[in-house]
Amino acid sequence: MTSHDRVHADPVPAAPTAEIAWQRTVAEHLAAVVFLAPAPRTVEMPLAEASGLALAADVVAPRDLPGWDCSAMDGFAVRRSDLLTAGLSTEGGEVVLPVVGDVPAGAVAPDGLPAGSAVRVMTGAPVPPGTDTVVAVELTDVPRGPVPLPAQVRVHGLPPLGEAVRGRGSDVAAGQVVAGAGSRLDALTLGSLAAVGVSSVPVHSAARVRVVATGDELVPLGSEPGPGQLVDCNSWLLHGLATSLGHPCERVTLNHDDPERMAADLPSLLADVDLLVFTGGVSAGAFEVVRQCLQPRGVEFGQVAMQPGKPQGVGVLDGVTVLCLPGNPVSAVVSFLAFARPWLDAASGRPSPAPVRAVVDDAWRKKPGRAQFMPVVLEATDGRLLARRRSSDGSLSHLASRLAGVAGFVVVPADADGVREGDLVEVMMVPGS
Numbered sequence: 001m002t003s004h005d006r007v008h009a010d011p012v013p014a015a016p017t018a019e020i021a022w023q024r025t026v027a028e029h030l031a032a033v034v035f036l037a038p039a040p041r042t043v044e045m046p047l048a049e050a051s052g053l054a055l056a057a058d059v060v061a062p063r064d065l066p067g068w069d070c071s072a073m074d075g076f077a078v079r080r081s082d083l084l085t086a087g088l089s090t091e092g093g094e095v096v097l098p099v100v101g102d103v104p105a106g107a108v109a110p111d112g113l114p115a116g117s118a119v120r121v122m123t124g125a126p127v128p129p130g131t132d133t134v135v136a137v138e139l140t141d142v143p144r145g146p147v148p149l150p151a152q153v154r155v156h157g158l159p160p161l162g163e164a165v166r167g168r169g170s171d172v173a174a175g176q177v178v179a180g181a182g183s184r185l186d187a188l189t190l191g192s193l194a195a196v197g198v199s200s201v202p203v204h205s206a207a208r209v210r211v212v213a214t215g216d217e218l219v220p221l222g223s224e225p226g227p228g229q230l231v232d233c234n235s236w237l238l239h240g241l242a243t244s245l246g247h248p249c250e251r252v253t254l255n256h257d258d259p260e261r262m263a264a265d266l267p268s269l270l271a272d273v274d275l276l277v278f279t280g281g282v283s284a285g286a287f288e289v290v291r292q293c294l295q296p297r298g299v300e301f302g303q304v305a306m307q308p309g310k311p312q313g314v315g316v317l318d319g320v321t322v323l324c325l326p327g328n329p330v331s332a333v334v335s336f337l338a339f340a341r342p343w344l345d346a347a348s349g350r351p352s353p354a355p356v357r358a359v360v361d362d363a364w365r366k367k368p369g370r371a372q373f374m375p376v377v378l379e380a381t382d383g384r385l386l387a388r389r390r391s392s393d394g395s396l397s398h399l400a401s402r403l404a405g406v407a408g409f410v411v412v413p414a415d416a417d418g419v420r421e422g423d424l425v426e427v428m429m430v431p432g433s
């Protein structure tokens with residue numbers, strides 16, 4: 001905590017120890033955090049409200065799509081053998097057929113097609129039983145566009161059998177799986193289910209999240225910071241990440257460093273959420289409000305071999321998983337993506353995203369010992385995804401303004417001493433970027 005007036009302020013609270021409960025690799029801490037995720041809840045939800053959620057079961061088509069044999073073109077439905085009989089061949093010629101009906105999209109097709117006749121059909125409209133081919137309007141003497149139903153049609157091209165006829169169920173047959181269990185209801189999956197008429201789906205509900213920024217140096221967005229103060233950005237960063245992953249999230253700022261006051265607020269902070277995320281006040285200073293409040297209550301504070309994001313806390317209070325992330329803004333973002341996101345994925349039944357691989361368009365050194373999360377911009381060039389450092393100041397944890405435009409973080413393994421131009425690396429992506 002860096003508040004200007006703290007220098008002369010309250011006595012130091014009766015501090016628990018600043019003991020380091022554990023030292024872990026990123027993989028070890030990830031496993032410890034994800035282990036705490038509860039089994040996903042399953043609910044039946046209207047499709048319209050299920051965007052972004054994961055399906056809890058396979059969803060099958062309740063009916064065939066298309067629901068009838070239909071036309072793929074504006075034209076005339078015929079029996080192809082009638083065209084051949086009337087003298088049309090692949091060599092050429094033309095035939096005239098009487099037009100005995102009109103089927104716009106949305107209409108019901110006539111029961112059948114009298115021999116040697118045609119029915120005008122529009123794209124998507126049902127074709128009468130017995131027809132097997134649609135002659136596009138361009139292959140006839142009928143002009144394109146809004147013309148009255150002609151009494152007859154002159155056909156001057158022989159389409160192949162089955163041309164422009166879509167069979168019933170040719171997209172999906174009733175009972176076939178449209179989207180499998182675990183699929184995320186992105187726009188296209190949601191639209192597919194709407195197409196087959198699925199209006200409600202079994203899903204894993206999103207997790208309810210509360211993010212709490214702490215520190216008496218913080219002032220809310222819109223206020224002018226005084227000496228030693230700064231605008232809280234972490235609550236916005238973490239709230240934005242949680243909501244962009246589709247989890248409802250409440251944003252709280254506690255601009256004090258009083259562990260007793262925080263303890264009094266704990267029941268309401270823990271109420272009605274699945275995941276409570278603190279940021280700030282976890283390290284080794286004299287006024288680490290989160291550590292001082294939560295360590296005596298069983299939350300463990302330790303160090304993870306990563307940069308940024310070394311100090312971390314984790315525990316369970318009243319059945320709620322509590323993650324305590326560092327206060328430096330880049331550290332908070334990296335920690336959220338590395339640990340809170342996988343917890344959220346597990347608790348909401350979503351598969352972890354496949355790692356994105358990119359080629360480094362840059363080179364930098366690092367000290368071996370801690371995994372590094374380097375903020376990068378990504379650029380697709382010549383079929384390759386190039387990762388370039390967002391800033392030559394690298395992965396420094398306080399560079400809040402340089403988070404703008406960051407697409408992800410190149411994960412440099414702990415034992416590496418740097419990255420060379422052309423290296424293929426894994427990128428931990430910022431959701432929605």
Ligand SMILES: Nc1nc2c(c(=O)[nH]1)N[C@H]1C(S)=C(S)[C@@H](COP(=O)(O)OP(=O)(O)OC[C@H]3O[C@@H](n4cnc5c(N)ncnc54)[C@H](O)[C@@H]3O)O[C@H]1N2
Nearest residue numbers: 001213232233234235280281282283284310326327328331
């Ligand atoms: N003696 C040691 N000092 C520190 C260590 C250590 O091991 N020994 N670890 C360092 C590392 S690494 C990190 S990361 C930070 C983490 O510190 P805290 O989690 O206790 O965070 P604070 O001290 O509260 O804040 C750090 C920094 O970030 C600013 N901050 C905090 N919250 C916000 C917010 N919501 N919006 C914007 N900025 C925020 C805060 O003002 C500080 O400047 O500890 C190192 N120290």
Ligand code: MOO
Nearest residue numbers: 308309310331397
């Ligand atoms: O871990 Mo801290 O986040 O390096 O600055």
